Amino acid sequence: ETKTEPRIVERSNISSTTIFIRALYKRFWFYEFGSPLYRSFAALCRVVLDNPEISPDTIKDALKGIKCE
Helix, strand or coil, rough: CCCCCCCCCCCCCHHHHHHHHHHHHHHHHHHHHHHCHHHHHHHHHHHCCCCCCCHHHHHHHCCCCCCCC
16 A cells, blocks of 8 residues: 555755754654753764764754654
């Protein structure tokens, strides 16, 4: 069934870094730590993405409006 249904893909102007940060936070970080811990999470993302520009403010901006349950 999945192969026959048309796939709808919405493209947005969200950067791949933001998408990664949100996915990692929702699927792992929130459940392990329960809070953003912005500095620690930024350090992890800097290492994983090899991007020294990621700061706690980058994390705060990426996570705006994200709800985890």
